[in-house]
Amino acid sequence: MQFNSLTFIFVFLPIVLGGYLLLRKTRCANVFMLLASLYFYGSSAWWYLAPFFVTALIDFFIGQLIEGSQDDRYRKRLLIVSIVANLGLLSVFKYAGWLTADMAAALAPLGISMPVIALALPPAISFYTFQSMSYTIDIYRREFKPYRNVIDYLSFVSFFPHLVAGPIMRARDLLPQLAAMRPLPSPAVVSGALFMILFGLFQKTVLADNFGGIVELCTRTISNGSMPAGMGLIFGYAFALQIYCDFAAYSTIARGVARLFGVELMRNFLTPYFSTNPSEFWTRWHISLSTWLRDYLYIPLGGNRGGTFATLRNLMITMLLGGLWHGAGAFFIIWGAYHGLLLILYRLVPIDRFLIERLGWFGKAVSILLFFHLACLGWIFFRATPAEFLPIMKSIAALPHAINDAIATQLAGSSLSPALFLRAAIGFILSNWAFAAYAWGLMLFALPAVITDVIGWRRGCEFPDLFSTMPWWLRSLVIVLLFYGILFLARREANEFIYFAF
Structure with a gap:
C-alpha cells in the first residue's frame, strides 16, 4: 500500500487510527496494530509475509536464547546463526537472480547451461532484515534485553509507518514505545x-x-x-x-x-x-542506515583505531557493502566504491x-x-x-x-x-x-x-x-x-x- 494513495489517506489510516484509539487502553491495542501493519505490508501480495515472519521469528527466539546463556562461545554461535540466516535469506531474494544470470552468461560460450534463479523481491526486505538483526546484535552485546511478548516484538519489526522504507529503528528506541500504553497526542x-x-x-x-x-x-x-x-x-x-x-x-x-x-x-x-x-553527507543522508553501518560494520571492523591504512580500508569496505545493500548490480557496487573513494580523498586531502x-x-x-x-x-x-x-x-x-x-x-x-x-x-x-x-x-x-x-x-x-x-x-x-x-x-x-x- 502506498502512502500517496487515496486508499491509504482516506480509508486505511482513519480506520487504523480510530481502532487504535478505541483499543488504546487494552492489551488488544498491539494485536490490532500488528494485524493492521501486516495487512498494510501484505495487501499487494500475501506471500511477502513468509520471509518477513521467518526473519522476525528467528531473531525473536535467538534473542531469548542469547539472553538466557552465560556461555560466551554459545552466545556467539547463536549470533552467527542469526546473522547467517538473515543475510542468507536476504541474499537469496536480492542477489541470487543477478549472480546466476551473470554466471549463466559467462558459462554459455563454453556450452554449459545453467538455470537462472528469478525471485520477486519482497518490498522492505533490506529494511526489516537490518532492523531485526540489530535486535539480536544488541542483545549479544548486552546493550538491550529481549522482550518476552512476541506481539510486542512483531509490532516493533512490522510497525507500518516505517516498515517499507525506514527509518531503520533500533529495538531500544522503538520497542519500549510500542510496548507501553502511550498518552494521547496533544493538539499541537x-x-x-x-x-x-x-x-x-x-x-x-x-x-x-x-x-x-x-x-x-x-x-x-x-x-x-x-x-x-x-x-x-x-x-x-x-x-x-x-x-x-x-x-x-x-x-x-x-x-x-x-x-x-x-x-x-x-x-x-x-x-x-x-x-x-562526504563524511558530513552521510550524517545527513539516510541517517538510520549510515548509523547502522557505522555501529554494526565500520566500528566492529576497527573503525579509525588501527592507523590510516586500516581506517581507509574500513571506510571502503563499509561503503562497498552499503552500495550492495541498495541492490544487485555492478553499478550499485560502483556507486558504493565511488563514495568510499570520496571519503578517502577528503580524509587525505x-x-x-x-x-x-x-x-x-x-x-x-x-x-x-x-x-x-x-x-x-x-x-x-x-x-x-x-x-x-x-x-x-x-x-x-x-x-x-x-x-x-x-x-x-x-x-x-x-x-x-x-x-x-x-x-x-x-x-x-x-x-x-x-x-x-x-x-x-x-x-x-x-x-x-x-x-x-x-x-x-x-x-x-x-x-x-x-x-x-x-x-x-x-x-x-x-x-x-x-x-x-x-x-x-x-x-x-x-x-x-x-x-x-x-
Missing part, C-alpha cells in the same frame, strides 16, 4: 504530524514525481538514439532531486503518521545537499577545510557546490543502466563545447558586448531547445525544494520541524500553498516510492 502534536504528512505528500507527488518525469524524458532521448548536449547534466540534477525528495517524503510521512499513534521515529534526513564533504580556511563563507559555498556535484555524479552511477551511462557522460562533456560554439558564432569578428552574449545565449537555446525546456522545468520544481531546504538548513532542522514555530498566518499560507500545489501540480499516477525496491 497532531497538527504538527498532519503538517508533516501534507508536506511529505507535496514532496512526493509534486516534486519527486515531476523530477522523475524529467528523468524519464532524458532516458527516452537515449533510447531514441540521441542525447543532446547538456541533457546528461539535466538527468543528474533531476535524479539527485528526485531520489532526495522521494525518500525524504517517505520518511517525513512516516514520522508524521507515527506521531498520530504517539510514537516518535528518528529523523532520517537533514538537508544533505548542503554538506561540504580535506578540500572543504582548505577552502573554508582560505575563503571563509565563500569557501563554504564553493565546498557545498563542489560536493553537491560530486554527489550528482554518484547518482548517475546509481540510476543509469550500463547502456545509458556513456551517452549521459558524453552529453555532459559536450555541453561546454556547445556553449563555446554558440558564443564563437556570435562573437566572430566582433568586440565583446552584453548584447552579443545575449544573442549567443538565445542562439544556444534555439539550437538546444530540448535542453533549455528540460532545464526550465527542472528549475521550476527545484525552487520550492531549495527554498524549504535553505530555511531548514539555516535553522539546523528539516522544514516540517519548523511548523510549531511559525505564526498562525504563516502556517495558514504554507498549508494553502502545499494543498493547491498538490491539487494542480501533482502527477496523477500513484508512483511507487523509489526505496520500495530496496
Whole structure:
C-alpha cells in the first residue's frame, strides 16, 4: 500500500487510527496494530509475509536464547546463526537472480547451461532484515534485553509507518514505545504530524514525481538514439532531486503518521545537499542506515583505531557493502566504491577545510557546490543502466563545447558586448531547445525544494520541524500553498516510492 494513495489517506489510516484509539487502553491495542501493519505490508501480495515472519521469528527466539546463556562461545554461535540466516535469506531474494544470470552468461560460450534463479523481491526486505538483526546484535552485546511478548516484538519489526522504507529503528528506541500504553497526542502534536504528512505528500507527488518525469524524458532521448548536449547534466540534477525528495517524503510521512499513534521515529534526513564533504553527507543522508553501518560494520571492523591504512580500508569496505545493500548490480557496487573513494580523498586531502580556511563563507559555498556535484555524479552511477551511462557522460562533456560554439558564432569578428552574449545565449537555446525546456522545468520544481531546504538548513532542522514555530498566518499560507500545489501540480499516477525496491 502506498502512502500517496487515496486508499491509504482516506480509508486505511482513519480506520487504523480510530481502532487504535478505541483499543488504546487494552492489551488488544498491539494485536490490532500488528494485524493492521501486516495487512498494510501484505495487501499487494500475501506471500511477502513468509520471509518477513521467518526473519522476525528467528531473531525473536535467538534473542531469548542469547539472553538466557552465560556461555560466551554459545552466545556467539547463536549470533552467527542469526546473522547467517538473515543475510542468507536476504541474499537469496536480492542477489541470487543477478549472480546466476551473470554466471549463466559467462558459462554459455563454453556450452554449459545453467538455470537462472528469478525471485520477486519482497518490498522492505533490506529494511526489516537490518532492523531485526540489530535486535539480536544488541542483545549479544548486552546493550538491550529481549522482550518476552512476541506481539510486542512483531509490532516493533512490522510497525507500518516505517516498515517499507525506514527509518531503520533500533529495538531500544522503538520497542519500549510500542510496548507501553502511550498518552494521547496533544493538539499541537497532531497538527504538527498532519503538517508533516501534507508536506511529505507535496514532496512526493509534486516534486519527486515531476523530477522523475524529467528523468524519464532524458532516458527516452537515449533510447531514441540521441542525447543532446547538456541533457546528461539535466538527468543528474533531476535524479539527485528526485531520489532526495522521494525518500525524504517517505520518511517525513512516516514520522508524521507515527506521531498520530504517539510514537516518535528518528529523523532520517537533514538537508544533505548542503554538506561540504562526504563524511558530513552521510550524517545527513539516510541517517538510520549510515548509523547502522557505522555501529554494526565500520566500528566492529576497527573503525579509525588501527592507523590510516586500516581506517581507509574500513571506510571502503563499509561503503562497498552499503552500495550492495541498495541492490544487485555492478553499478550499485560502483556507486558504493565511488563514495568510499570520496571519503578517502577528503580524509587525505580535506578540500572543504582548505577552502573554508582560505575563503571563509565563500569557501563554504564553493565546498557545498563542489560536493553537491560530486554527489550528482554518484547518482548517475546509481540510476543509469550500463547502456545509458556513456551517452549521459558524453552529453555532459559536450555541453561546454556547445556553449563555446554558440558564443564563437556570435562573437566572430566582433568586440565583446552584453548584447552579443545575449544573442549567443538565445542562439544556444534555439539550437538546444530540448535542453533549455528540460532545464526550465527542472528549475521550476527545484525552487520550492531549495527554498524549504535553505530555511531548514539555516535553522539546523528539516522544514516540517519548523511548523510549531511559525505564526498562525504563516502556517495558514504554507498549508494553502502545499494543498493547491498538490491539487494542480501533482502527477496523477500513484508512483511507487523509489526505496520500495530496496
